[in-house]
Amino acid sequence: MCGIFGYTGHRKAAPLLLDGLRALEYRGYDSAGIYVSGQDVVRAEGEVKKLSDKVSPDMEGKAGIAHTRWATHGKPSEKNAHPHTDTSQQTFIVHNGIIENHVELKKELEGRGALFSSDTDSEVLAHLIEEEIVSNGSFEKAVARALKKVHGSYGIAVMTKREPEKIVIARQGSPIVLGIGTGEYFVASDTSAILKHTKEVIYLEDGECALITPTSYSIFTMDLQTKTRKPQSITWNIEQVQKSGYDHFMLKEIMEGPDVLKNSVLGRLLFETGDARLGGFDSIEKRLSQIERIVIIGCGSAYYAGMVGKLLFEEIGGIPTEVEIASEYRYRAIPPDGTTAVLAISQSGETADTLACLKEAKRRGSVTLGIVNVVGSTVAREVDAGVYNHAGPEISVASTKAFISQLEVLLLVALFLGRRRSLPLTRGKEILDELVRLPEKMQRVLDQAKNIEEIAKHYSTHQNFLYVGRKYNYPMAMEGALKLKEVSYIHAEGYGAGEMKHGPIAMIDETFPTVAVMPKDSVYEKTFSNIEEIRARNGKVLAIVTEGDTNAIRVADHIIEIPQTLEIMTPILSVVPLQLFAYHMSRIRGYNVDRPRNLAKSVTVE
Numbered sequence: 001m002c003g004i005f006g007y008t009g010h011r012k013a014a015p016l017l018l019d020g021l022r023a024l025e026y027r028g029y030d031s032a033g034i035y036v037s038g039q040d041v042v043r044a045e046g047e048v049k050k051l052s053d054k055v056s057p058d059m060e061g062k063a064g065i066a067h068t069r070w071a072t073h074g075k076p077s078e079k080n081a082h083p084h085t086d087t088s089q090q091t092f093i094v095h096n097g098i099i100e101n102h103v104e105l106k107k108e109l110e111g112r113g114a115l116f117s118s119d120t121d122s123e124v125l126a127h128l129i130e131e132e133i134v135s136n137g138s139f140e141k142a143v144a145r146a147l148k149k150v151h152g153s154y155g156i157a158v159m160t161k162r163e164p165e166k167i168v169i170a171r172q173g174s175p176i177v178l179g180i181g182t183g184e185y186f187v188a189s190d191t192s193a194i195l196k197h198t199k200e201v202i203y204l205e206d207g208e209c210a211l212i213t214p215t216s217y218s219i220f221t222m223d224l225q226t227k228t229r230k231p232q233s234i235t236w237n238i239e240q241v242q243k244s245g246y247d248h249f250m251l252k253e254i255m256e257g258p259d260v261l262k263n264s265v266l267g268r269l270l271f272e273t274g275d276a277r278l279g280g281f282d283s284i285e286k287r288l289s290q291i292e293r294i295v296i297i298g299c300g301s302a303y304y305a306g307m308v309g310k311l312l313f314e315e316i317g318g319i320p321t322e323v324e325i326a327s328e329y330r331y332r333a334i335p336p337d338g339t340t341a342v343l344a345i346s347q348s349g350e351t352a353d354t355l356a357c358l359k360e361a362k363r364r365g366s367v368t369l370g371i372v373n374v375v376g377s378t379v380a381r382e383v384d385a386g387v388y389n390h391a392g393p394e395i396s397v398a399s400t401k402a403f404i405s406q407l408e409v410l411l412l413v414a415l416f417l418g419r420r421r422s423l424p425l426t427r428g429k430e431i432l433d434e435l436v437r438l439p440e441k442m443q444r445v446l447d448q449a450k451n452i453e454e455i456a457k458h459y460s461t462h463q464n465f466l467y468v469g470r471k472y473n474y475p476m477a478m479e480g481a482l483k484l485k486e487v488s489y490i491h492a493e494g495y496g497a498g499e500m501k502h503g504p505i506a507m508i509d510e511t512f513p514t515v516a517v518m519p520k521d522s523v524y525e526k527t528f529s530n531i532e533e534i535r536a537r538n539g540k541v542l543a544i545v546t547e548g549d550t551n552a553i554r555v556a557d558h559i560i561e562i563p564q565t566l567e568i569m570t571p572i573l574s575v576v577p578l579q580l581f582a583y584h585m586s587r588i589r590g591y592n593v594d595r596p597r598n599l600a601k602s603v604t605v606e
Contacts, residue, residue, distance in 0.1 A: 009184025274428020349377020
């Protein structure tokens with residue numbers, strides 16, 4: 001979610017570090033910093049250009065590490081920018097990922113005299129590694145020993161003043177690439193940053209470290225076992241590397257779904273108590289226990305996520321819930337109410353209508369909550385408490401992976417609320433067990449991408465679509481229709497399948513296909529009957545069904561299967577084929593998938 005770059009060799013490090021950060025800025029852009037051997041750390045809030053303006057062109061030093069940040073712990077600020085250092089300012093680290101046990105580690109370190117200067121989880125790494133160096137001497141061994149105390153994910157690069165030309169890197173769940181040059185070596189979190197310097201790379205695997213000097217490198221495990229690895233030759237260009245070889249960011253971001261599911265729950269699942277750990281709610285847990293109603297607000301895809309949230313909060317959380325379009329709710333004449341919580345959902349955290357609703361809700365005395373993807377955004381600052389998505393930067397205008405993370409975070413919030421009301425322990429554990437299985441199940445959906453592309457070719461000349469679903473998948477019908485409109489400019493309507501006979505069925509004929517979201521759930525038979533009504537009128541049907549549903553082929557021209565899961569989680573899987581279908585429809589029709597006309601990523605005006 002952030003960008004790391006490092007260098008050791010025969011050239012000045014600072015210009016190379018800054019250039020590497022510019023190549024990685026699409027991964028994070030709220031703050032940046034560099035450390036060059038023999039120099040002080042330089043940090044800046046904001047884009048890399050602001051850091052570049054602060055770095056002297058005469059800065060000496062032939063080894064260094066740098067970072068551009070997408071905040072996860074601590075708001076975007078100069079003090080929270082990487083690299084971080086220990087109390088004695090001897091060890092310096094840059095880190096991508098999340099340290100789940102950073103609170104416990106920080107307390108232990110402070111008890112031994114460590115002084116912390118940032119709000120990040122990452123800083124504990126610098127203190128841990130410095131302690132190990134002081135105790136045991138060896139730089140590379142100290143890094144490995146320190147990382148054994150850490151729970152979570154990381155891609156890191158570490159330097160120490162004691163051995164100024166060395167860099168140690170390590171990976172656990174967050175990518176780190178070693179670039180092999182002539183008399184020089186490069187480190188990056190993404191191959192795009194080093195491609196202009198070398199096409200010979202080694203990808204570290206989870207649980208591996210590497211020691212890099214200007215003339216050599218070695219790879220070893222956390223148990224200090226040496227490993228041998230041959231470099232790979234990269235044939236992609238820079239843009240392809242940024243997109244991980246995919247043609248478009250939208251496709252890349254859809255394919256990142258399983259990792260998003262893992263990141264959004266990282267450190268948040270309490271299996272023993274069947275509960276969710278949501279640190280952002282700690283400060284207002286007593287107030288939350290007193291609320292009698294929740295109103296969810298959002299715009300576009302966030303509103304459709306909120307529709308799922310309403311069902312989750314009522315079924316799992318045990319609390320009456322409404323969902324409102326933010327641009328309408330802000331103009332409602334609603335009396336002051338201190339027993340209502342208003343929950344805002346916004347990927348950017350800057351959506352103007354949603355922000356206006358929050359301000360009005362505060363004026364009325366409501367508890368304000370947020371689910372946002374951008375740390376330090378306005379929504380994140382305005383609410384009383386909130387939860388971050390941890391989905392990482394989303395480049396394509398059409399929201400895909402951020403939407404998936406919103407659904408999952410809403411489920412965590414519902415679980416949090418439910419376990420403090422009447423949700424049984426057994427049900428809580430059942431939900432957590434299935435959440436763990438969900439990434440693998442989503443991958444099984446993604447593995448059907450080629451089949452979905454072929455289906456899209458079959459429908460690519462149609463100009464109108466009806467999307468239908470019921471209960472948890474009614475909002476997915478709405479979201480699927482929105483995605484098709486956004487990126488392929490095809491007219492599409494999302495409807496509750498039960499409402500179809502109250503008007504929309506009049507449009508159905510052989511030229512007006514229907515996309516039916518109909519997994520095996522509590523309303524499957526009802527939805528099945530609705531689709532039979534469409535078939536009776538010669539309508540074509542593309543159905544999203546549960547694996548093994550041989551009955552569906554009777555009413556569908558084409559089917560896409562999703563694995564069996566709990567009913568409350570079916571939207572997280574069923575939306576993926578809808579996203580892929582929209583993507584391929586746009587690509588086949590020759591449109592700009594990532595930048596659809598008339599749309600912007602963050603809607604900051606009313």
